[in-house]
Amino acid sequence: MSDSAVERSLGGASHVPLWLDSPARPAARPPLEGEHECDLAVVGAGFTGLWTALRALERGDAGSVVVLEADRIASAASGRNGGFVEASLTHGLDNGVAHFPGEIDLLERLGRANLDAIQAAVEAEGIDCGFERTGAIDVATAAWQLDALAESAELSVAHGAPAQLLDADSTRERVASPTYLGGLWRPAGTALVDPARLAWGLASAAERRGGRIFERSPVHGLDSAGKGALRLATPLGALLARRVVLATSAFPPLVREIRRYVLPVYDYVLATEPLGPDRLSEVGWKGREGLSDAGNQFHYYRLTPDDRILWGGYDAVYHFGNAVSSRLEVRRRTFQLLARHFFTTFPQLEGVRFSHAWGGAIDTCSRFCAFFGTAESGRVAYAAGFTGLGVGASRFAADVLVDLAFGAASERSGLDLVRSRPFPFPPEPLRSAAVGLTRWSLARADRHDGRRNAWLRLLDRLGIGFDS
Ligand SMILES: Cc1cc2nc3c(=O)[nH]c(=O)nc-3n(C[C@H](O)[C@H](O)[C@H](O)COP(=O)(O)OP(=O)(O)OC[C@H]3O[C@@H](n4cnc5c(N)ncnc54)[C@H](O)[C@@H]3O)c2cc1C
DSSP states (O other), X not given: OOHHHHXXXXXXXXXXXXXXXXXXXXXXXXXXXXXXXEEEEEEOOSHHHHHHHHHHHHXXXXXXXXXXXXXXXXXXXXXXXXXEEESOSSSSHXXXXXXXXXXXXXXXXXXXHHHHHHHHHHHHTTOOSOXXXXXXXXXXXXXXXXXXXXXXXXXXXXXXXXXXXXXXXXXXXXXXXXTOOEEEEEOSSEEEOOHHHHHHHHHHHXXXXXXXXXXXXXXXXXEEEXXXXXXXXXXXXXXXXXEEEEOOTTSOOSSGGGGGTOEEEEEEEEEEOOOHHHHHHTTBOTTOOEEEEOSSSOEEEEEOTTSOEEEEESOOEEOGGGOOOGGGGOOHHHHHHHHHHHHHHOGGGTTOOEEEEEXXXXXXXXXXXXXXXXXXXXXXXXXXXXXXXXXXXXXXXXHHHHHHHHTOOOTTTTSHHHHOOOOOOOOTTHHHHHHHHHHHHHHHHHHTTTOOOHHHHHHHHHTOOOOO
16 A cells, blocks of 8 residues: 555544544543542542442442542543453463463453453443443464464363354455454453443442542642551642552552553554445454454454444554653554554555544553552552553452452452562663563564564563563
């Protein structure tokens, strides 16, 4: 496809994330002003913070709950993602087996129950968020990926998760792309959702139970206030809390320790205009499955409730010093690359335009799934490191956070997943150098039949990596 055709497809695309560019977006709640008190303060109103508030209120452990959000509800990763709600708590079964071999079957069971519980909450709260339990297909677009899919299929079946290998023809019968050489159909563990509408619905559900949410209230200080209380300072006010949960993802953390384990990695997404029935029929996709390709640098894509194609991934970008900034959410070069890959996958859609192009920060950690911790003598609990698969896992994490903040013993809090830490990233400038070498090696492996060089083999042996 020519440069000018790529440019035309992107011309006029809005950089507001599709999900946030919606008439359903609620008006901003007012910021925190003056002194307030509560039993549980939650910092961050993405999925982790909102589920924590809701679960604490539902469980009744917490008493009064206040959420403080620096910007707007779901304005960060939670309103910018692909909307894949995965049952896996471990960024996929393969990664879970590698890190938690002794408890993976329990984690898989808890993950399936977690996905069911999300669906039940959506139904019970009447949240209109296009929740569809579609299943997913991993597609191979290079011959070496077929072996990887076959191994994944075997592993899935061995751990009780249904999975079926598809040959090239049956993959293309479902979704018509000349690039597909085969696929792995996983019917059970994936739902698709409009993530912003889900987050707004969770916020309302928490408020109906008495929770309070303050937007545009960045917490810039967390200190002990004596008598067992903690003081959270915001520009216009302060909150005294008995317990605090930090759900601040890739942003500069209020507990310094978290920074060792988290890299903010920018991931980018395009959404087409609504395709309409004629253009959609050129692709098929009657099952509306969530799709991703099986390379190290991979795309994820799906249909939206109004039949656009959302197309994201591939180019995971880290910036020196854990930089996080709204100016990093737009990256022309990556949008062009994504558009080019889109039309290679779906050449029959030539002429389709992208209405939205945006980016967001992912809280990558070296084991690709959330880690947990406490600070201030156990009165502060935190979770981070979901690495691009936190839409579903954040609900499970919320229950862990309530357990940790209030010292409740549970099956969850004893898990190795909860008690162990990922391998920390080195400080700068080594951090950037290690990410650069890893990204280069992964791209090289994709070009050389998946063969991993000495650096990637070393990381594999240490059980660490870089992903989105
Ligand atoms: C482009 C992209 C695509 C993705 N696709 C998927 C996907 O398809 N499926 C999936 O499962 N996951 C996906 N993810 C990851 C997923 O979005 C996250 O794992 C999930 O939303 C994490 O939610 P969170 O609440 O932990 O973080 P966030 O949504 O980032 O929320 C953290 C909040 O904390 C606030 N905050 C930070 N510091 C402070 C402070 N000091 N005071 C007050 N507030 C503060 C921030 O403003 C922010 O709103 C994707 C992420 C991105 C960026």
